[in-house]
């Protein structure tokens with residue numbers, strides 16, 4: 001996502017704080033730490049333990065082997081040492097697998113995966129593998145009736161489990177048998193199947209549900225946008241609960257199969273490949289069917305319903321679909337489509353830096369609705385704010401930002417929301433990298449300019465990358481993140497910097513900022529501990545030194 005909805009600003013200025021994004025809970029101050037390091041910071045350090053170089057691989061090794069040395073072995077060692085002593089480890093929660101229960105008897109899944117900023121996001125005890133979503137949309141009453149089948153694998157024996165859905169749940173069945181259910185809080189629905197689900201078994205949950213998503217807000221947060229003629233569900237960090245039941249956390253990506261039935265004359269745009277524009281063969285209704293070939297995080301799925309101009313084709317052996325709202329003027333539609341069509345050449349530039357584009361489809365959609373974000377990296381098909389995409393100067397870097405997320409954020413998803421650096425640092429640095437590769441300023445010029453502008457802003461540097469806090473999740477990472485990456489590039493050199501980016505972005509999975517730092521260390525013999533202390537952990541501006549990656 002990028003919320004820098006300020007077309008007059010040069011690309012390296014920080015985005016505004018997203019209007020409308022006001023988390024209802026105070027930011028978490030719970031610290032996290034590097035796996036393998038002691039959990040308690042030395043008392044003399046005001047903030048954080050830096051990554052201890054003694055625990056990080058310092059010889060250059062292939063990525064996989066280094067990962068084992070830097071992450072897996074220390075964790076195994078700690079587990080082996082701690083288990084007999086019954087020591088409860090205060091490790092930073094690692095998503096689903098860390099919250100599983102005993103395998104000796106059925107246990108209750110929990111209404112969250114342990115995310116420090118969003119404790120009720122997602123559900124523990126299972127791994128969702130596919131969502132089959134069938135929505136019937138009534139544009140007159142602005143309500144949906146829908147059925148979603150969640151295919152999942154139990155990570156523990158489950159006597160009960162949760163899914164996330166803010167709409168009204170009408171009926172639930174598990175493996176074909178009716179199940180009891182109860183909604184708790186904003187979107188946690190507890191399900192008690194007729195009989196417990198064995199560990200390691202696949203199971204299906206069919207959920208019938210209904211409601212008016214436009215009426216759902218959580219504090220000031222909403223994910224459903226309506227103009228009365230056009231409807232879009234899109235948002236970060238939450239949007240799925242507005243339209244389908246899920247394990248709503250980025251650590252559990254799954255395949256998406258999305259069908260939306262609308263009155264004939266409306267179009268439906270979503271993620272992945274357009275399989276059919278009318279599977280129902282009804283005179284008065286069309287059912288649009290979209291399918292993703294690769295798993296995606298729940299917030300990366302979206303649906304846009306309305307009257308759209310669709311442009312379909314194939315470029316670089318990759319099917320694309322661009323869609324622009326018919327509510328825009330003919331001139332604006334043509335201009336917006338012209339910008340979207342740059343996605344193909346933009347991807348070619350990004351591939352030079354990050355390796356092959358990770359997905360089998362490409363595209364973009366420009367609704368008429370004005371969003372609080374300029375763009376959102378919905379998988380294979382970002383959603384763009386119309387004012388942003390119609391700005392000639394702004395649009396190319398916005399497209400580069402959102403398409404970079406296909407590697408960083410989409411192919412590799414966040415382990416927890418406090419890992420947001422992994423996504424936004426790369427997407428924001430790519431604006432500089434793209435500019436550099438297309439004849440503009442070198443990225444180092446942008447680093448120096450941005451540093452000079454921010455170096456005396458104590459409040460800006462107070463927000464760290466290791467723990468920005470929930471209320472500042474989408475703020476300084478767009479500025480501090482790309483500065484940190486360009487400084488890293490200056491320290492370790494282009495070969496190591498782009499090798500790291502490709503190794504990271506090309507391997508699908510859900511990973512943390514600590515894992516990224518460990519991966520970076522494997523690319524160089526230089527001890528990156530002090531560098532990460534300065535850029536990732538410290539609540540003050542890094543000194544302008546060569547060790548911190550500054551070059552004239």
Ligand SMILES: [Zn+2]
Nearest residue numbers: 001002424427
């Ligand atoms: Zn972004």
